[in-house]
Amino acid sequence: MAIKNVFVIGAGVMGNGITQVIAEAGYSVTMADIKDEFVQRGLAAIGKSLDRKIKKGTMTEDEKATVMGRIKTTLDNNDAKGADLVIEAAPEVLELKQKIFKQLDAVCKPDAILATNTSSLPVTAIADATRRPERVVGIHFMNPVPVIKGVEVIPGAKTTAKIVAASKEFVKSLDKEPCEAKDLAGFIVSRLVDVLMNEAIRCVEDGNKPEEVDKAMRLCCNFPIGPLELCDLAGADIVLHGTETMYAEFGERWAPAPLLKSMVKEGKLGRKTGRGFYDYTQK
Ligand SMILES: NC(=O)c1ccc[n+]([C@@H]2O[C@H](COP(=O)([O-])OP(=O)(O)OC[C@H]3O[C@@H](n4cnc5c(N)ncnc54)[C@H](O)[C@@H]3O)[C@@H](O)[C@H]2O)c1
Incomplete structure (x- = not known):
């Protein structure tokens, strides 16, 4: 399945960095959070990061406007219903992530890929909150997201090889390199x-x-x-x-x-x- 629309949950340190690199790669992306001030802070962080590129001469004002134009925001995770890929970057609390994935399971398209950016929680325990654990995967970006080339891809116990392959392809499309890791605490x-x-x-x-x-x-x-x-x-x-x-x-x-x-x-x-x-x- 071709990935066109991506939905990122959380506009914090990781969520806004992930949103930025996805928008820079040409995807249409929606960044969600629970309060407008958090979304605005996330957007401001992306703007600042792109301004640094302009200062360095690696991006023009027009290119920045194009990248920012690919980003939508929302305060409602139900807006993930049209997404081909969802990347969750909410706080590192298992119960919260399970609640979010249950909600995603209820609203997302059957062929959507559901990914978590967790740093240390078991992907399998998050996947098992859904009725489609075979489509849930860990895609673990590093901080600062726009700078670090490597991304861990972590299959849960039931994740299909097809979803793992599609996740790796997506990571490559962001000009990053996937590193596959086992679903054990701390990954690699x-x-x-x-x-x-x-x-x-x-x-x-x-x-x-x-x-x-x-x-x-x-x-x-x-x-x-x-x-x-x-x-x-x-x-x-x-x-x-x-x-x-x-x-x-x-x-x-x-x-x-x-x-x-x-x-x-x-x-x-x-x-x-x-x-x-x-x-x-x-x-
Ligand atoms: N900070 C790092 O260095 C780092 C590196 C790799 C992975 N991670 C992982 O990434 C995830 C996010 O970390 P962070 O540092 O960006 O956290 P953060 O606290 O900066 O951001 C989390 C954001 O999620 C929002 N949020 C909470 N509940 C939500 C919900 N139901 N729907 C939408 N948004 C919601 C919060 O309001 C907050 O803005 C965690 O799982 C963390 O372990 C963090």
């Missing part, structure tokens, strides 16, 4: 990156200075960003949530570092609260 990327961040936090517990840990990984391993800087960027609460999810699935080897837990308790979440491993209040 979060599973490996969270383990690195957790162990970097244990290095700090053992007396290493955060700036030395990050410098070592940037200069000795050619990482573009240190693991503790990455933790501050993602948010300690998000990293703890991911680590706990994987601890539940993989056991002892995944126990969150005690320092990570105490930082979350103290509100030292990283950039978003002004303090994490580093101080952002002066920057």
